[in-house]
Amino acid sequence: MGEPALEIDHLTKRYGDVVALDGMTFDVRAGELFGFVGSNGAGKTTTMRIALGVLAADGGEVRWAGSPITAQNRRHVGYMPEERGLYPKMKVGEQLVYLTRLHGWSASAAHKAVDEWLERLGVASRREDNVESLSLGNQQRVQLAAALLHDPQILVLDEPFSGLDPVAVEVMSEVLVEKCRAGVPVVFSSHQLDLVERLCDRVGIVRSGSMVACGPVDELRAGGRTRLSVDAPGARDGWTDGMPSVTVLERAGTRTIVELAEGADDQQVLQAALATGPVREFARHRPSLTELFRNVVTENQGANR
Amino acid sequence: MTQANIDYGSRQAVGLVAGREISTRMRSKAFRVFTGLMMALMIIGVLIVKLISGMSSGPDATIGVTAQTAGLAAPVTATAKGIGENIATRQVASEADGNKQITDGKLDALLVGTGSDVQVVVKKELDRKLQTVFDSFAGQQALNNQIHKLGGDPGQVATQVGQAKATVKPLEPPYPYDVAQLVLGAAAGVLIYLVMMMNAQAIAQGVVEEKQSRVVELLLATVKPWQMLFGKILGIGALGLAQMVLIGAAAVIPAALTGLLPSVGAAAGTVVWLVVWFVLGFLAYALVFAGLGALVSRQEDIGQVISLPLMLLIAGYVVGISVLPSNPGSRFVEILSIIPTFSPTLMPMRIGMGGVPVWEIVLALVLLVAFIPGLLWLSARIYRNAIVRTGTKVRFRDALRAA
Structure with missing residues (x-):
């Protein structure tokens, strides 16, 4: 049945009257980087906490390799909580050894892994220091080490890039890609949409506790109506008036962005543009993930309230 | 390819948590200073008592x-x-x-x-x-x-005047309290109270430290809440016991060497009872302190949530230490010492002083032991529900209700 995947199936969770999750569903396949985006309070953190067993769901199921995830499976998950946390008054090395042993490692294997990762993340010299004495950036590196040390089979990272300096962002990206290439399903949430767009194979956009768009970034960007970007210096306002299937979305300088109705002919638009004079650019406009995100989020808000 | 043995059981999980508590606490300066200071005070106290009693043996x-x-x-x-x-x-x-x-x-x-x-x-x-x-x-x-x-x-x-005496017929034969034994009982009370107080508060502080630093979320992804809770109580409790035995030894050994002990048997009995009462009493109070600690997210807020059980703990001790030395047969203290909230401090004090009927000890023990499963259930539930809810204080009722 192929490589093991992490499946989130119709999770629901309420806090009193507040609905935190409302049928949250998606899956992360082996060797896939899955980006989880949505506004604050959309349910990303709650989903991850439930996947890790830190919270219990009211309904729905989390499956790993086809069967409901168990406490034992969860020890294979590398987790980075949104709220970073380590014992402030415990030494870096000792703390990481402890956390690794909680994942079932022997003391000697844990020591070896800690040495390797501290070296790799460039904090080997702080092994004997208390966590609270480290800079924020170094604390983040230790936190990342805590998520990766036990050679996880699944990675669940809540906002792994927040608070990182550019160098650490690069290190983190490398590590995620490397893990993903090794066949580990990786899911992470982020508000840095450019990073998500660059790194992820698939993206899920959440709103009010459920998934509103999910798929490969290219597919999401290609979806919806065709948009064209036309740069025609001679065109005046209303140059598209003769074409009822064309709507002008934006005019900026000599550039016009139009949206075509279902079945409209883009060549007709080109001819109309040429009729106004020279055309410097005529291209399909593909929305960035940021635009997509904005559309998805606002669209639904309008529909609901 | 992974080197993990993920199927490890609860024993190892609890053991790992307890092990961390022990190694962290042994390095804590407050813990070491307190233990050392108490031991020194005990030795000095014994020497002072010896000195005073040595002087008063001469003519007045x-x-x-x-x-x-x-x-x-x-x-x-x-x-x-x-x-x-x-x-x-x-x-x-x-x-x-x-x-x-x-x-x-x-x-x-x-x-x-x-x-x-x-x-x-x-x-x-x-x-x-x-x-x-x-x-x-x-x-x-x-x-x-x-x-x-x-x-x-x-x-x-x-001669005749000397021989004439009133005949006394006691309805309840009095227990001949001995001053040395009263001191022994009071010392036992002070010891168990201080050690319980210090270590039960350490439990609450430890729970809040994990919640405040958010490290608990990382921990709960690998161990169950009850394993966390139990490991913590086991680790801190074991050290508390060691601390009590050390401080007790610092009092009993010099007292035995200088011949101050009323009887070695009474002292040994008191020590054994201290251990029994500490284990049970600490377990009960630690469960309460851990559950309540999980409600708050900041060290500063601990005081307000643990104030009630703390007052009960203090009340038992204060009543005991202020009433018993002058009135060891007090009816009031006798009744209090059977109630589970007070028995851990009062009973060892009374046992040290002597003259406690066996049935009273057994009843107090049975009540305390019967109390513990309920506390365990309550504490585990509150802890599980409240420990990842950071921010404002979680209300007691909400923590009880939420699944």
Whole structure:
């Protein structure tokens, strides 16, 4: 049945009257980087906490390799909580050894892994220091080490890039890609949409506790109506008036962005543009993930309230 | 390819958590300083008691007698003994020599005169107790003279008076409390109270530290809440026990060496009972403190959530230490010492002092043990529900209700 995947199936969770999750569903396949985006309070953190067993769901199921995830499976998950946390008054090395042993490692294997990762993340010299004495950036590196040390089979990272300096962002990206290439399903949430767009194979956009768009970034960007970007210096306002299937979305300088109705002919638009004079650019406009995100989020808000 | 043994059981999980608590706490300066200080205080306390008791074994006062009053030495000493004063007598060369010795502070009083009446020379004023001795002696002399005049034999009268006693029939035979045992019981009470207090608070602080630093979320992804809770209580409890045994040993060993112990058996019994009460009492209080600690997200807020159980713990101790030494048979304390909230501090105190009926000990133990499963359930539930809810204080009711 192929490589093991992490499946989130119709999770629901309420806090009193507040609905935190409302049928949250998606899956992360082996060797896939899955980006989880949505506004604050959309349910990303709650989903991850439930996947890790830190919270219990009211309904729905989390499956790993086809069967409901168990406490034992969860020890294979590398987790980075949104709220970073380590014992402030415990030494870096000792703390990481402890956390690794909680994942079932022997003391000697844990020591070896800690040495390797501290070296790799460039904090080997702080092994004997208390966590609270480290800079924020170094604390983040230790936190990342805590998520990766036990050679996880699944990675669940809540906002792994927040608070990182550019160098650490690069290190983190490398590590995620490397893990993903090794066949580990990786899911992470982020508000840095450019990073998500660059790194992820698939993206899920959440709103009010459920998934509103999910798929490969290219597919999401290609979806919806065709948009064209036309740069025609001679065109005046209303140059598209003769074409009822064309709507002008934006005019900026000599550039016009139009949206075509279902079945409209883009060549007709080109001819109309040429009729106004020279055309410097005529291209399909593909929305960035940021635009997509904005559309998805606002669209639904309008529909609901 | 992974080196993990993810199927490890609860025992290892609890063991790992407990192990971390122990190694962290052993390095804590507060813990080490407190333990060392308490041990030093115990040793010093024993030495001071020894010193005081050594001094009071000599005579309370020394009385000088002249050649004329030498015959009064024996009857005065006897009278003094009758009213609980231990005096020594010494004959001086002359009255002048005696006066000089009084001025120098070598004698407390000098009996002068002819021996027919009682005349006492002192430096400034007569000690109140000695005054009683001499007054009583003078009265005795007067009585003897009168008996003599009436033709009786003062010796015979004295013997008969000495033998006459009221017959007392106690309805409840009193327990003969011994001062040394009262001290032992009070010391046991202070010890178990301080160690429980310190370590139960450490439990609450530890729970909040994990919640405040958010590390608990990382931990709960690998171990279950009850394993966390139990490991923590086990680790801190084991160290608390070790601490109590160390401090106890610092008191018992020097006391045994200097011969201060009422009986080695009583001391050993007290220590065994201390261990039993500490294990059960600490478990109960630690469960409460851990559950309540999980409600708040900041160290500053611990005080307000643990105030009620803390007051109960303090109340038991304060009542015990202020009532029992002067009134070890107090009915009020007897009843309190059976109630589970107070028994961990009061019962070992009473057992140390002696005279506790076995059924009372058994009843108190049974009640406390019966109390624990309920606390365990409550504490685990509150902890599980509240520990990842950071921010404002979680209300007790919400923590109980939420699934």
